[in-house]
Amino acid sequence: MSIPSVTELTLLKCLWRQHPLSARELHEQAEPELHWSYSSTRKTLERMVEKNMVTLHAVHGVNVYTAALDKIETLAGFARDFGRRVMEMDEPLPVNMFTGSKLVNHAELAELEQLLHDWPDGRQ
Template identity: 40%
Template sequence: MADPAAPSDAELDVLKCFWRDGALSAREVQDRIRDRLDWSPSTTRTVLERMRAKGLLSRREVHGVVVYASAQPKVAVIGGLMKRLSDLLDLDGPLPAAAFSGSQILDAEDIAALEAVLAADEATSDGEGA
């Protein structure tokens, strides 16, 4: 069964906005996703609140404007997705994070951190079966 806190594809599109630009208002998110997701402003606000309930976003008020931000580090979210894909494919080891070196949202530091997360997860998985 899927992890209820795992982001959906649409939620990943929204998270990428935060990973690229930092904290954003619902209107700013709406402006950034308009071309990819044909959502009304009220749908965008609803999705942002659902993502907050899932622990994917945080919310605060800045000068009277509600602003959201990613509550999970992008490396942790992407590492979780890679682990799910690896499990789905019944791979013997983790997917190599270096495969994402052409990513527009992961820099070299992120890829190194992702490799460390995946290696630590692999070491933990190996230890569980012992």
């Protein structure tokens, strides 16, 4: 699995919270964090569709987007990448570092812990 960029992750987090969303709705939700133009949001979404990170559908004549990447698998990939590349750890990060996250609930924490421990061959 490829790891989304920070800006791609921002858009994915919006879609994991609520979906489907139009490009305008995504821009309005992500703009306080990204501080960029609507055209930048649209261009990023186009690239994310090409990378199969999001899906695009027309609803009542409006293009809307839905996350194609699973939230927990994506977060596990980020955690493994951070642990390995940044912290130079061979073992998975402890799941308690995600406690208090607004992005995952208790059941998702358990799933995340399992994914971190069962990562195939310890590779991304």
